[in-house]
Amino acid sequence: MQVEEPINIFLSHDWLVGITDCGDWKELVWEKPDFKQEVQERSLGSKPVAQLLEKLKPPYWFSAHLHCKFAARVQHGEDGSVANFLALDNYLAGRKFLQLVC
Template sequence: MKIAIEGCMHGDLDNVYATLLHLQQVERTKIDLLICCGDFQAVRNEKDLESLSVPPKYRSMNSFWKYYSGEKVAPFPTIFIGGNHEASNYLWELYYGGWAAPHIYFLGFAGVVKFGSVRIGGLSGIYKSNHYHLGHFERPPYNDRDIKSVYHVREYDVHKLMQIEEPVDIFVSHDWPVGITDHGNWKRLVRDKPYFKEEIQDRTLGSKPAAELLEKLKPPYWFSAHLHCKFAALVQHGDEGTFLYFFLFFL
């Protein structure tokens, strides 16, 4: 099975799909599935833009609406999680997961699906400690405060994922597990992103709940986005013998 991984989609489905179709031709291969690690921006109409937590000048319809309306059809099955720049009113309608458009599936705020023989888990949103222990109190139409908190990860959703007993082959989160920089070339990372250095030293770069899920679930592959840079990490879980687990963090 060939699986393509996209970092932050930002609603630009047309270009992403066109790139993958071109890759299929060049590589003479077939892509079976596309996974997006957040900031998918499933904007159906201009009303959805009001729940998109970005400055007004950056609010754009982009191309998801074409796939929602049926004008176009996704050329590959697509699975995505939510990030911190989403049409939050629409994703709230699909809290437990569901079809956002034909061939395009939202994993929900926390969920697991099976595609063929591959089990895929995901956690939407980003971590903010001041909202983590609260419930999902936000309701559309969002005010200026709630539009910035609706996508914050909640303990309730993480707790559901912590109950998983069957192995998960791929896990997807929007922000990185905190401490993952210990397992890759962090010096090269801070050369490219020098403002990450203080956060790495303070252990604030990334998500504590994601790190807990990493330790509990131990998936062979973990993909994240959010920070708009590439970083590869190799984690060895010592209590599990000599098995090696690979975690790749994409743009």
């Protein structure tokens, strides 16, 4: 929370709490049924990480931890900027572990 200068890319291990509201949570729950209750309760992810997103507003945010691919777009309030969130799967054959971002 002490960072002041603009950040373009942010990497975190944990997902942001509430990030599933900004992406295809139905696809996520289909792929990972164990997440359903946490998605419904809005408890999946980290509150402190969500606070960082709110403060820093980077255009790109990449996470890991939950071992599945999930993309979301977070619209920031007053300034209209967008954060593009992407989590990728494990590095294993047949998994969605790589994506090009242009």
